[in-house]
Amino acid sequence: MASTATTIQSPSPMPSHRYRDVYSRVSVPLRDDERSWPTRRLTQAPLWVPVDLRDGNQALAEPMDPTRKRRFFELMVSMGYKEIEVGYPSASQTDYDFVRLIADTDIAPDDVTIVVFTPARRDLIERTVAAVRGISNPVVIHMYTATAPLWRELVLGRDRDDLKELILAGGRDVLELAGEMDNVRFEFSPEVFNQTEPDYVLELCDSMTQLWDASSDRPVILNLPATVEIATPNVYADQIEYMSRNLARRDHVILSVHPHNDRGTGVACAELAVLAGAERVEGCIFGNGERTGNVDIATLALNLHAQGVDPEVDFSDIDRIRSTVEYCTRMEAHPRHPYVGDLVHTAFSGTHQDAIRKGFIDHRARAARDGQPEGQADWHIPYLPIDPADIGRTYDAVIRVNSQSGKGGIAYLLSEDYGIELPRRLQIDLAGHVQRHTDGTGTEVTADQLWEIFTTEYLSPTDGRVTLLGYQTGDDTASPDGATTTVQLRVDGEESTHTVTGRGPVEALVTALAEVGIAVEVIGLSQTSVAAGSDSDALTLLEFRRGGTDVAAPAQWVAGRNSSVLAASMDAVVSAANRVV
Template structure:
């Protein structure tokens, strides 16, 4: 592999920042989350969502508590245009939900986009984008920096002419491929837009800085965000937003470090859908905050229902090992993990009893489980499952949890050897019911007989 062809990537994305402060910061509050499943995620589907699926997805996002939702690309298709109009005509969005629509910096497409939101009662953000990185300028657009700036400003002027007098409308600009854009040029065009749109604290402008293609480690992106955070004009009148993609598999880390570096808003998809390897995963980001004791401000208390809805609407499965949402993420097969979890649950119950509080009220500290599965609507019955990798702790846990059978330590050791022999021979997972039958067979007692 000719890896030398990519060696200059860090040079191309480096920023003039030597006194960075983000490594010492902490995330203490949730950002403004903006799901883009209905636009960015939808355009990445082999079969884009039909109107019924789009509506179901939108209503789920509203129910979860998202306050700003990108709903489509109304100049790209009649379906997207009609969906934006439906939100208004059917009163799908509560008053406190802001609707975001997406458009390139092209006059005809801008006009179509503004027409789609005309008359909407909700707050609206018109999101204009243009690719700004050198390769895109040279190969795709055939424009110099000056020529591209003129295109961007012309688009911004047209939006202002058409929607500047709409009191419920704000503006957003994305220098697409921000991560590969020269820092001074990204700063220049962003400042041009906040000046043109007269960003104020009463009518702030959102500047969205995407890793359209993730090409460097997350700390590089954090440096880029801190550079913009510290140098933008009208900073108090700017909502600084990020839109990480996941080409290197580090989209979540990039978003978290960007928040440390000054970002206030994150665009992504609920379970990370999107072009190529996807957009940043909002469920993982939100529940990472929850695991640190920070309120994520969106409701994942029934994560299985959310997953079912997303899978139905996108026709894409959520992997079994997906953080927080996958079928197996709270399940232990390993004997050492099972033993630690069993002891952790026992200690948790005992601590709650000592303190006279419910198990849901006391601090969580069960080994191998970073959050209480009940926080996302999961039951405990799937936490421990038995196969050939399991040990006595898992077997004892299942028999006690499912049937109230408390095995002595000697019985645990003895019976575990019998189960191990069975799983080695069959190669199969063993259900709690099958464990009870094996126990009865081994000790020569009826299945419903208590343990002596």
């Protein structure tokens, strides 16, 4: 009889013994017959609350300036968010001023609730209330304090009773300073909820809903953060269901969650928490936040979409959303980030390509048989959980997979020989031009030939019907934004001068072109250089499309080259304008 060998795995050299079992510390007294979340299904979207302007902004190496904060806020409004946390007004003058901007302008539609964040400290609460005074929108004042034992003892130096009194004192200050403001509601977060004793956090939350007199007319938001993920998502779901079942005044509480992503399971924690009774989810659009980030609202929302549930926020132009988020945060989305990454609809494997091709053939045949437009027919295509068109993507990256396989080599040669780094979408576009060249010649393409193809396709001369005669930048003390740009143009021989305030030079040039009837929509702009070293030229790579049409025109690419980064960018915009006209 043949023996069966058993492989015994060797112990890891990792010092795992240094870490304690977390389950015994955070588990809740929830009986099996009380646990209902495992059998529930997600059937509607929770209330989404993006915290990119506060929590996400704090996590940036370079926090957003007022222009970026406003652009991000306007993006979220355009996407349909009805509650937005806009800042931490007691933490910085920039945040305070941004809240005052909302009070003093009409950038927030009447149906958007404004959320502001404050610690449980009277002077900071006073500053927060001063910031929201005069805002006509619904307002939520969000007060927080860390409650977990390690934070309580090491950071705050308080026992349970002392900390409860600190929290209640803060709650009384909020009530005293803002209780008479009819448009204001209150939110309490026991920070590090997921590591706090269940009986203690329940006692704190019930005390706050009693103090703030939670009612149907003025419900209190109780936000239960997984500030640092330490356990599997089922544990967090149990904690949320325990709170939901045992809270006093439950009918007058909006139960909210704020998962972080330290274990990489923030999305799962949020989804299970909603199954367990949470009605509101705080997170960042693409998961930005301290350490590994906050929960990713885009992924949560599009996961619902993929299951036939309306996410109630609009991701139908995800590349526009991404370009704005990247501009505001100065961070690029990973190419394999769920839904938004450049490669999420791309197959390099031959077996994947074959299955997708057959899926498209079957999809079109079913749509034709049922007399439906392809975009309305049920979606069943291997390896593609949603139709890329749902989020504004074309099928180029899916059906042109053979050309995709060559773009990496093209980008490598140009980087090695010319020092230029191309955005992935430009790599794809350039690969199509290179493929047409190789189809025609049947020969190998050298780095010099690649550069020749690149310059022919993208670095076309900027002298055409549109010419930039000059531009000047400066400060305008009369403008709230303090910046002004004067642009001089010649279009079809007719010269004009345009002064634009509150925008950078590139945006000012786009505005000036629009004033003479040339609509250029800039989708993305990136800089690289030609050759290496301090003497290299700047190269601006501009993705754009023709603006002002009912149906979005296809995206195109141009480039500008100059010793000055700004001049290269301006040249690229003029080149785009000449293509538009």
